[in-house]
Amino acid sequence: MRTLKLPRTLLAGFALAVFTTAALAAPPTPFTATYQVSRDGEAMGEATITLKSLGHGEYEYSNQIHGTSGLAAMLGANSSDVTRFRWNNDAPETETYNSKVSALKTRQRVMQVNWNAKQVSVNEGKGVTTYAATPGMVDRNTMSLALGLALRAGNQNVTLPVGVKQRVEQQQFKVQGTESIKVPAGSFQAERVTRTDSDKHFDAWYVPKQFPLPVKMAQSDGGDLTLELVRYSSP
Template sequence: MRTLKFPYRFLAGLSLALSTTAVLAAPPAPFTATYEVSQGGQPMGQATITLKSLGNGEYEYSNQIQGTSGLAAALGANSSDVTRFRWNNNAPETESYTSKVMAFKVKHRSMQVNWNTKQVSVDEGKGPTTYAAQPGMVDRNTLSLAIGLALRSGSQSMTLPVGVRQQVEQQQFKVQGAEAVQVPAGNFQAERVSRTDADSHFDAWYVPKRFAVPVKLAQSEGGDLTLQLVHYSSP
C-alpha cells in the first residue's frame, strides 16, 4: 500500500526580493482559487486558496486542503495553512503563520514574527526555535503568491527570503520560458518558473496578468504533488 505523505502546505510560500529591473508592485487584490491536487499522478484532493484584505495594509492568506480520493479520503486527511502578512515596501512580509495537518495524526506548526525586535519564533510542538528576521521575509505558505507578484512586476529571476524551521533561506527562482498549459480552468500560455538553488523539484506555471497564483504547480517536496487550477474569482 502506498504511504500517504500529506505535507504541511501545498502551495508553498514566499516574500519578494525583486530583480533590479522590476517595477514597484501594487498591493494584491483579494481572490479565491480552487485546485485539483494529485500525488504521484493519482487524484488525492482539492485545495482552496483565499486572499482577504484585513485593512490597513494587512492580509490573510489561507490554504485549505481536503482529501477526497484514495487513501487521503479514507483517512479523512486534510490541512489548514493560514498566514497573516503586511504589505511593506511593495512586498509581503509575514507576521504570523499557522499550519494544521490531520492524517494518521495531527501535526501543528506556528510561526510568529516580531518586526519590532526582528525576531522569528517557530514552534512545532517541541518548544520554540528563534532566529533573526530579514526584511521582506515570508513563510512557505505564501511562496507561490509572492512569485506571482514578482512576475506581475516584471521580474524574470528573484531571490526570496523564506522563513523555515531554523533559519531564513534565500530561495532562488527563475523564469525558464513560455509554455502552453492545459488545466481544468482552461488552456493558457504560461511562464514556467523553477527553483534553481536546490535539488528538490519545483516548477510552477503562471499567467501573471490574469492570476496572482499559478495555474499549475509540481513539486517533489511533500510527496510528488501536482496542483491544477479549476476556478479563480476576484471580487
C-alpha cells in the first residue's frame, strides 16, 4: 500500500474541450482520504472518504464527516453520504445515493436510479419525487470524484449531469489556472476549478496526476465549508 502523509470532500474540481461524461477516463482505483473540515473559518471536524470496488464494474463511494470541535461537537453533528455507482461508458453513473445528516434532528435523502426505465426517484421522508435520468449522471456526493477523473483525462471545461432533489442539473466547471497551495498533506501546484453556472461559491484545487479528489475544496452550498487534505492512501 502506498501512503501519503506529508512536513479537505466533500465535494470538487478540475486539450480544451467541453466534458460531459468523463470520456476516456480509466476506472478509478480504490482509496482512503482524510480531510480536515472547517466552517466559517472555525475547525469543525474530520471527513473520511473511501472508494471500494465491489467487483463487476460496481463501486461504493463513502463520505463520513464527524464533528469533533466547537459547536459541531456539542451538537453531535455528523453526516454520512454513501453512493453506489457503476462504471459505464468510461464514466461513473449513480445507482443509489443515501445521505444522512444528524445534529439535534436527523435529515435523510435516498436517491435510486432505475437505468432500465431511465428514471430517478428521490425520497426525503415527505413523498417520492421522480424525474428522467441522464446518461453519465452522478449525485452531489460523487461529483467531486467525477470532476477529478475529468481533469485526469485532460479536460479544463467540464459539464456534469448531477442529480439533485427534483431534476438533473448540468453543472459547469472551469479550470482557472494553477496555484501554489499548502494543506496538512503538504504543498502542491494545484489546478483551481470554479463552478461557472451558479452564484453559489465553489472552488476546488486538484492535483490530478496524483489524486482523483481535490487537495482543498471551499463551498457555500450547505454552509461555508472548507476541506483540506490530511492524508491519502491507495493500494
